[in-house]
Amino acid sequence: MSNVSVYHETEAHAAHHPSAAERSDNLKFATWLYLASEVVIFAVLIATYVVFRLHNPEVVAQFHEGIQEWPGIWLVSINTFLLLSSSWAMVMGLRQIQLGNRQGLIRWISLTALLGTIFVILQYVEYTELSHKGITLYYNQDSTFTDYGMRFYAPTAFHGFHVIVGVLWALYVVFNARRGRYTATNYAGVEVFGLYWHFVDVVWIVLFTLIYLV
Amino acid sequence: MADTNQTPLEDRPGSPTTDQPLDPPEQTEAPPVVEGFAAARESLAAAIEEAAPAAHEDQHAGPTHYVGNTTVLFGRVIPLPVYTVVFIALGILTLFELALAEVFPRGGLTIPIMLLASLTKAALVVWFYMHLNSDSRVFALTLLIPVVMVLLATGFLMIVPIGY
Incomplete structure (x- = not known):
């Protein structure tokens, strides 16, 4: 009897089609696995910076003095608030589609994309200002920051690239929303974009404190 | 079949x-x-x-945790969605960090306090915005395992003699 029971359970399992909720969970789990790989990449860049920071405190102190002048730290602070706001806009968009409001989703995710775009533009302005102060990606033996440039630009620019990808993804979500792809019961595509975008936000939260404040 | x-x-x-x-x-x-x-x-x-x-x-509870218009915080009902309350908390913590960095000289106690504020902000985003407070614990493990491994590896890196 036990054999018969085991057999029927196996067959039932083989014929089982995943429900929408199970597909959503699978999609989210795949996204989390991808984010885990991103954790490792960013962690290597951040660890490199931290080790340099510990062994060269005077160089970092000079960098902090340099960014006290306008726009400096204020520009980066504005950028931080932009990214925090974009994360808030993202979850508010998710909330709207959970409530069945597709137009609300489109508005909030469009705002997310706009805030992300402004972030990237301001980061470009910041990089331009820093390059005038001698903080460059390339080796320059006359500059105090010759060893600092790569440690600074690698994590921040890599993060900036992720923001650009996120903006494109947000536009794709808006495009899908306009075509009616998401409903109050089917919004996994919005959720996985949200996971990516919030991860990018979390990385910036850490980078902002580690590089610009500490 | x-x-x-x-x-x-x-x-x-x-x-x-x-x-x-x-x-x-x-x-x-x-x-x-x-x-x-x-x-x-x-x-x-x-x-x-x-x-x-x-x-x-x-896993079967659905999205009802996130769509409410009020948030209960320390026993008080706040007439804002939980996402907005978290956003306000993130803003306040960021202002706190900035004030600390501008008012006090860098170093000493300010560094661990700012790092703690930063980690709190990151935890708020992961916990509420990325829904680890209600999603499967497996997702949390997927994030925690590489983070712990990286912290251990970085700690090991710190004790390696630099040689100059």
Whole structure:
């Protein structure tokens, strides 16, 4: 009897089609696995910076003095608030589609994309200002920051690239929303974009404190 | 698949009952191995249920946790969605960090305080915005395992002599 029971359970399992909720969970789990790989990449860049920071405190102190002048730290602070706001806009968009409001989703995710775009533009302005102060990606033996440039630009620019990808993804979500792809019961595509975008936000939260404040 | 379902069990290749007729179910005594397997499976299911009841329940709870218009914070009802309350908390913590960095000289106690504020902000985003407070615990492990490994590896890197 036990054999018969085991057999029927196996067959039932083989014929089982995943429900929408199970597909959503699978999609989210795949996204989390991808984010885990991103954790490792960013962690290597951040660890490199931290080790340099510990062994060269005077160089970092000079960098902090340099960014006290306008726009400096204020520009980066504005950028931080932009990214925090974009994360808030993202979850508010998710909330709207959970409530069945597709137009609300489109508005909030469009705002997310706009805030992300402004972030990237301001980061470009910041990089331009820093390059005038001698903080460059390339080796320059006359500059105090010759060893600092790569440690600074690698994590921040890599993060900036992720923001650009996120903006494109947000536009794709808006495009899908306009075509009616998401409903109050089917919004996994919005959720996985949200996971990516919030991860990018979390990385910036850490980078902002580690590089610009500490 | 339909053909397979119609094949009598005793005729299937590889079936443990191929070479011997099936006894009537009432008279069959399950072999100790099968009984042991069934018991192990039941106890494993019970252990999983006991270890992670929240994860099991929340997978079927739906999005109702996130769509409310109010938030209960320290016993008080705030007329804002939880996402907005978290956003305000993130803004206040960022202003606190900035004030600390601008008012006090860098170094000493300000560094661990700012790092703690930063980690709190990151935890708020992961916990509420990325829904680790209600999603499966497996997702949390997916994030935690590489973070812990990286912290251990970085700690190891710190104790390596730099040589200059």
